[in-house]
Amino acid sequence: MEGQDDREVRSDQEKIENRNLATLALQNVVLRVGWIFKTESVIMPFVVDVISGSGWMRGLLPILSRVGQSVPPLMYADRLRSHPLKKLPLFATAIAMALPFLLLSAIWYGLEDRRTWWMPPFFLVLYFIFFSATGINQLAFGTLQGKLVRPNRRGFLLGVGGVIGSFFAVTAALFWLQPWLSIPNHDGFTWVFLFNGTAFLAAGCVALFCVEERDNDDGLRPMKIIQPFATAWKIFRHDHAFRKAAFVSMLFISSLLVFPHYQWLGMTKVGTTETDLIYWVIAQNISVGFYSPILGRIADQFGNRLAIRLGLFAVSLTPILAIMFAWGVIPNAAEWFWLTFVLLGLTPVLMRTILNYTLELVEEQHHPQYLSTMKIMFALPFVFSPLVGFLIDTIPYEIPFFGVSFLVILSAILTFQMVEPRHQFSANEGS
Secondary structure, three states: OOOHHHHHHHHHHHHHHHHHOOOOOHHHHHHHHHHHHHOOOOOHHHHHHHHHHHHHHHHHHHHHHHHHHOOHHHHHHOOOOHHEEEEEEEHHHHHHHHHHHHHHHHHHHOOOOOOOOOOOHHHHHHHHHHHHHHHHHHHHHHHHHHHHOOHHHHHHHHHHHHHHHHHHHHHHHHHHHHHHHOHHHHOHHHHHHHHHHHHHHHHHHOOOOHHHHHHHOOOOOOOOOOOHHHHHHHHHHHHHHHHHHHHHHHHHHHHHHHHHHHHHHHHHHOOOOHHHHHHHHHHHHHHHHHHHHHHHHHHHHHHHHHHHHHHHHHHOHHHHHHHHHHHHOOHHHHHHHHHHHHHHHHHHHHHHHHHHHHOOOOOHHHHHHHHHHHHHHHHHHHHHHHHHHHHHOOOOOOOHHHHHHHHHHHHHHHHHHOHHHHHHHHHHHOO
C-alpha cells in the first residue's frame, strides 16, 4: 500500500508539474501573440512584396526559415543536452529572437523608400538569424517539456497553449495589426516589428519561472559542426521507427513550399485586397486554437500517430481548396478565401504533434538529438522552395499546388506504417 510519505511526495510532484504546465503554457501564449504579427503565410511574404515583389524571393523565405530551424539546433543539441538548466537556453534564445525585429523596426522607421537595393538582402539575413534562434528555442522548449511534463499531458499543454494563445493573439491583431497595416507608405510595419520583438522578449522572461531541477553539471560541451550531422545520419539509418516518421514528416513539410504563395494567389487570382490580410491572419490563428485541443486530446487518449494521420488528410485539402477559389468554382471567392487559412492553421499544430511523437521514441537524455534530427527532416524538402517559386512564376500555377497536395496525401497514407510508441510501452509494461 502507498504510505503517507509517498502520497505527499506524489502530491508535491503534481503541484510542481501543474506549475510548470501553467508556465510553459503562458510562455507559449506570449510567443503566439508575437508570432501572429509575423506569420509566414501572410505578413512576411507581404513584406517581401513591399521591398521586392519577386516570386523567387518569396520562395527563399521557407528555405531560410527551415534551414534556420534545423541546422543550428542540430549543432546545438549536444550542448543543450549537457546544460544543467534547460530553461536558461529557452530564455536566451527568446531574447535572440527579439533582436532582429527590434533592429528591423528601427531601420524601417528611418527609411522613406523601402525598395532600396540593400533592403531585400538585409531583410533576408535578419530573417535567417531570427529563425536560427527560433529553431534552438523550439529545441529547448521541447527538451524542457520532455523533462518537466509527462507524455500523456503534453497534448493538454498543446491544447491550452493553442486555445488561449489564439484568443490573445487574435485580440491583439484586431486592436493593433489592422490599424498598423492601414498606415500609408507601409509605415505601420515599424510598430509591427516593434511589437514582435517586445513579445518575444516577454516570452523569454516567462520561461525563467519554470521549476526545474539541475541535471548533472559536468560542464557544457562545445558546439560541433560535423559530428552532429553524423549523429543525425546514424539516428536516421539505425532507428527504424524514427525513419518511418521522418519520411512522413518530409512529405508533409512539402505543404510549406507553397505557404508564401497563398497570399499572392488571393491577390492576383482571386481578387482580394490588402485589407483582407488581417482576416487571413485571424482565421489562421483562430484555427490553431481550434485544432490544438482536438489533436492534443486525440494524442493524449490514443497516441500522437492517430492525431498526425487525421491532420495530414485534412492538410492535403488546403491547396485544392485554394485552387477552387482561384478557378471561381466557389461563388464569391474573394469573400470566402479566408477559409484557406483556416486549413493552414493545422500545419503548426501538426509540426508540434510530430515533435511530441519524436519525444516518445527515446529516453529523455536523447531528446535533444532526436528533436534536432527531426527538424533536419523538416528542412530537407526546402531545397526545392526557390524552384517552386520560380515554377509559380513561369508555368501554370496549379501544378505546384496540386503536386503538394498529392505529397501530403501520400504522407498520410504512410502513417499506417508508423509505430505507436505508447502502445509499445504499454505492451512492455504488461510483459
